[in-house]
Amino acid sequence: MRATPARNYVDPMDQAQPHTAATLTGDLRALGVVPGDVLLVHASVKSLGFVAGGVQAVVEALLSAVGPGGTLVVPTHTSENTDPAGWQNPPVPEQWWPVIRSETPGFDPARSPSRWVGVLPEAVRAWPGSLRSGHPQVSCAALGARAGEVTAEHDLTESHGERSPIGVVYRLGGKILLLGCGHDSNTSLHLAESRQASPPRAETGAAIRDAEGASRWVTWTDLVTGEEDFDRVGAAFEETGAVAVGPVGSATARLMDQRSLVDFAVDWMACSRH
Template sequence: MSEADEQTEPRTRESLAADLRRLGVRPGSVVLVHSSLSSLGWVCGGPVVVVQALLDVLGPAGTLVVPTHTGVNSDPAGWVNPPVPESWWPVIRAHMPPFDPALTPSTAVGIIPETVRNWPGAVRSDHPRTSFAALGARAKEVTADHRLDSGLGDESPLGRVYALDGDILLLGVGHGNNTSMHLAEYRTPESPVAEHAAAVRTAAGEREWATWTEIDVDSDDFTRLGADFDAAHHPSIGLVGSARCTLARQREVVDFAVGWLKENRRRT
């Protein structure tokens, strides 16, 4: 039996918008969305309709934010899925195209963020590995001045969403995909640091292989952290289409995660 056969009716722009309102998405708010299109069921119009429904609910004063990460732009010495021969490493470091907000596609974040990235009027932060794209009234504010050594820290769109008291919408995904918890790692003194690298554009428009030091993030325990957050704060949980979704204030998530990481995470 196909997915369409199992649904009583197709998901539409109007039905998704109604579900989002019922969940608690508010006009004028800043919402960081992590998503899985397939979890919504059969959508008439696919990812374009999902983005339209989100924008309908947020309205002209609202702002939609999505991750548009590019993890492949990194040091091949750390690649494990799959690894590449060590003899290739110098070639990759010398020839990896520099990150370009307008051209570089996002990877491993789903088709909805890539749809937002290509949407008319979208703006994208200028980080070679952990960029975010945004649409709406605060889009430029959210994506501006994304520091190289603060990929998911306070000087990133995550920190801007926190400053604006925005929300997190997990659209058919769990807390394992909740990048805002990484902001808590940056705010935890015990978090280890590591050297990172990527191909970047210089101010003169030239390509260079840049290295920098920042927090060595780890999401392995985010599912457990998220379950404890849900039990303590009772965020809004409901269906959008066929997807189980969570809507929460980002500040509550990050502040809870800082305390949780200090108490529960032990790194050597």
């Protein structure tokens, strides 16, 4: 019996030809990516179908589409570097908490692998010349002309706020590309959350690596995020006609102006969240 395909899996036998870095670049350009763009990408690489060269070819296509004057940005989150007291999937015994807090290696932009954000961010993180912001939970990596600006500041208390790479992309007039994934993955909507009148905040913690190379546990107060209504926000934004939707490889992609989305979402959340 043939196994049931995973979600977003594309059978190579359903493709007339393999996708390549060159064909993906063409698809991105047709969608509206132009040289010089600051492009924040969320992606399900498997949804692209069979790509000659795999994720390496996908990174090369994205870099080719934005050109040498552009910048590629991806989330390189380390969501396991959080306080174990709040873990649910699965929880861990309370007697483990002090050990986890004291023994977890501190976040290091050069060493700590990204987790739960797909294979593309990890490929970009390890790419020659890649820069990464310093937040121990929700860092971003960037390649290109403005990578230094995007990653230079990432305040602990501004995980997705003004002093984060997401905030810098907003100020630079960047774009968002959802490549085979939905608005539930659209990190920029957290910036809209942070701009609400009284956004909820709570204490959180993580292990960090200090200048001497030692690990220590730190705590701070930050935004309490929630993605439960992100698909609704995204659908409402798409109804305005502001999102370009089209094929990239075998995936359905969505391209939008980040500033327009965030400004729309600020108002939407203020009216629709209770």
